[in-house]
Amino acid sequence: MALSREPQSAPIDLRDLAWRARRYRLLPLVPFVTVVCAALIYLKITKPLYESYVVVDMGDQPAVSSAIEPLVRPERQSGDFRANVERLNNRIHSRNFLNLLVDRLGLGRSPEALLAASAVVKRWQGISPQEYAQRMATTSIARKILVSAAAQGQIRIAAVDSDPRFAQRLASAIADAIIEEGKQSALERVRARGEFSADQAAVYEERLHKSEAALRNFQETASRRRVTSNVVNDQNLNEARNLIQLTDAEMDQIRDRIRTDLGEWASRFGGSRDVPELRSPRASELESRLTALEISHGTTSLQIKTTPGADDAAGLAAKIGTLRQEIHSEYKAVARALGNDRTDAAVDLAAGIALDRSELRSLQAKRKRLSEFVTTYTRAVETAPQNQMELERLQSEVSANRDLLLALRREATSSRISEALETSHLGLRLEVIEPPQLPLLPVKPNKMKVMIVALLLGPVLSVGLILGAERVGAVLRTSEQAEQEFGIKVIGTVPRIEGWTRPESYLMKYGALLSIVLVVLVTMVFYTLPSDTFSGRPPSNRPGAAP
Numbered sequence: 001m002a003l004s005r006e007p008q009s010a011p012i013d014l015r016d017l018a019w020r021a022r023r024y025r026l027l028p029l030v031p032f033v034t035v036v037c038a039a040l041i042y043l044k045i046t047k048p049l050y051e052s053y054v055v056v057d058m059g060d061q062p063a064v065s066s067a068i069e070p071l072v073r074p075e076r077q078s079g080d081f082r083a084n085v086e087r088l089n090n091r092i093h094s095r096n097f098l099n100l101l102v103d104r105l106g107l108g109r110s111p112e113a114l115l116a117a118s119a120v121v122k123r124w125q126g127i128s129p130q131e132y133a134q135r136m137a138t139t140s141i142a143r144k145i146l147v148s149a150a151a152q153g154q155i156r157i158a159a160v161d162s163d164p165r166f167a168q169r170l171a172s173a174i175a176d177a178i179i180e181e182g183k184q185s186a187l188e189r190v191r192a193r194g195e196f197s198a199d200q201a202a203v204y205e206e207r208l209h210k211s212e213a214a215l216r217n218f219q220e221t222a223s224r225r226r227v228t229s230n231v232v233n234d235q236n237l238n239e240a241r242n243l244i245q246l247t248d249a250e251m252d253q254i255r256d257r258i259r260t261d262l263g264e265w266a267s268r269f270g271g272s273r274d275v276p277e278l279r280s281p282r283a284s285e286l287e288s289r290l291t292a293l294e295i296s297h298g299t300t301s302l303q304i305k306t307t308p309g310a311d312d313a314a315g316l317a318a319k320i321g322t323l324r325q326e327i328h329s330e331y332k333a334v335a336r337a338l339g340n341d342r343t344d345a346a347v348d349l350a351a352g353i354a355l356d357r358s359e360l361r362s363l364q365a366k367r368k369r370l371s372e373f374v375t376t377y378t379r380a381v382e383t384a385p386q387n388q389m390e391l392e393r394l395q396s397e398v399s400a401n402r403d404l405l406l407a408l409r410r411e412a413t414s415s416r417i418s419e420a421l422e423t424s425h426l427g428l429r430l431e432v433i434e435p436p437q438l439p440l441l442p443v444k445p446n447k448m449k450v451m452i453v454a455l456l457l458g459p460v461l462s463v464g465l466i467l468g469a470e471r472v473g474a475v476l477r478t479s480e481q482a483e484q485e486f487g488i489k490v491i492g493t494v495p496r497i498e499g500w501t502r503p504e505s506y507l508m509k510y511g512a513l514l515s516i517v518l519v520v521l522v523t524m525v526f527y528t529l530p531s532d533t534f535s536g537r538p539p540s541n542r543p544g545a546a547p
Contacts, residue, residue, distance in 0.1 A: 026512035031465055032458030033516050037523040039454035044526050048442035050164035052171040054157050055150050055434035056178070085155055089147040092157070092178065098138040100181070104173045107137040145174065154433060164439045171436035179432070197411040204408060208401040215394040222387065231302045232377040240302055240374050247298070247367045251360060258356045265349055278334040278354040286327045287358045293320045294366040302373075328355045 091097060102108050108130060117133040124132070144167075150156035157178075159170035232240045265275050297316040331351035479490040 026516065028462040028466055030512050030515050030519075031461035034519050035454045035458040035461060036451075037519045039450050040523055041526050043445055043447055043450060046445045047162050049160050049162055049444040050167045050439040050441075051158050051160045051443040052164070052167040052436040052439050053159070053434075054171045054175040054432060054436045055154055056157065056175060057154050057431045057433050081149070081152065085147065085149050088155060088178070092145055092147055092174065093142050095138065097177065097181065098141055099134065100177050101141055101170070101173055102134060102137045104177060105169065107141070108134040113137060141170070144170065159436070160443070168436050168438050175432050175436070194412055197408045201405060201408040201412060204401055204405045208398065208405050211394065211397045211401050215391075215398050218391060218394055222391075230373050230376050230380075231299045232373040236302045237374070237377065240370055243298055243301055244367055244370050244374070247363055247370065251363050251367070254356050254360045254363070258353060258360070261349060261353045261356065265346075265353070268349075269346060275353055276335065276338055276350055278331045278338075278350060280330060280334050283327060283330045283334060283354075283358075286323060286330060287362065290320065290323050290327060290358060291362040291365045293323060294362040295369050298366045298370050299373075324355065324359065327358055328352070331355055 107113060110133075113133040113136065114129050117129040117136065121127050121129050121132045144160050146158040146160065148156050148158070157171065157174050159167045159174065161167040161170065262275065293316060297313055297320060300316055301313045328351055331354040332347055335347040335350045335354075479493060483490055
């Protein structure tokens, strides 16, 4: 079994390389000379571009006093520096800003631009030469502006053009326009914020007045409820209910007594004779006093539990007894005055029934007043959480409206101060650090870089040409190549005869030399032509020249 042998890399044979270089003669020089001459032609025909730049600072505004700092802080907030650079780049390349630059430089009104636009707009309807020239000028200007970050807080704005003076004018116009536009836009934002704050302040001032009026009405209603005397509270609520039950029991006893007296009247004096109604002004006055004393007795009985030093209920009870005797005497006098046929028994019975009815009415008034106290207290206890929630809601609404109104008034004041700062030197956001200068040397093309690339690329292409020719060439130069190609052993070789030359055509023999000469001649021809042939026109210094 035969083992396959891996091919081993042969060492570099310097004599073989020298023989190959000798064999190809001037052919390796063709790529080198061609690349160098192409670089020279490129430097000749390429229009030089000059760059003028301006460096602006986007740092914070100068510091102000601590009293004004919180008011102008919203206008002084700065974001990420890269975001600011990108935002400035988009702002400069916007259509409005480019149109402003074109108008400042007068590019859309130049005779050359209008003449060229007049020849083109014939194919378009609805577009005037001025509009077309304006569009073309903005498109051309946009490609000549480069925005990049120079240092922390600084931005480099470069203008590139074949005319160095126009590049300087363009950079200066960009710096002036962006500073003026920035200040104008800042003023517009501040004024819009101030107008919005003033309008909203008027709205929330009205809302604050309404909410304060609602809170005041609610508090006044609650105060009136508290001012109304209600002797029932947590401590005497059960006592009040017991007092109402005692009053009900006493009223039942009086009703039973009235029914008994009415029955006795009917049995003694005949069913056809009704109990006379005993009325007199004095009896009415005494009954009113009795009602007031009964109510006072009930309220005093409750206040003794909670209020030290209140009137003694026993004293009121004694006054009530005395007043009842007076009322009874008055009713007896009224009964005697009704007729001479009234006996003492009939007078006493009629006066007793009238007294019981007066007592019943006074006790009913007392019970009604006590029931009102208990009902009012119960309702107040039930509605206390709801009233508390309503009070908190009204207070919260007043507080929120007041805070918003103060914030809007603060914002309006801040806007006025910010507007004043923007109109002063304290309001400058962009400051020119390096003004544009007239460029003396072009930035493109870079002759040094182009020639270095050509000198490095030429030898690489020469080596690649030789290797490619050796790769595709069908020439066997060694016995090893023949054995490897045909798969058989070489028996012998024919020695090279000195003085014998290989037959070849004139083109093959002198083609490389002719190519080199042709490339050199073409390069010389290009260099003898005037500069206007390739650059179109010399740098123009006219104020309205198109870019």
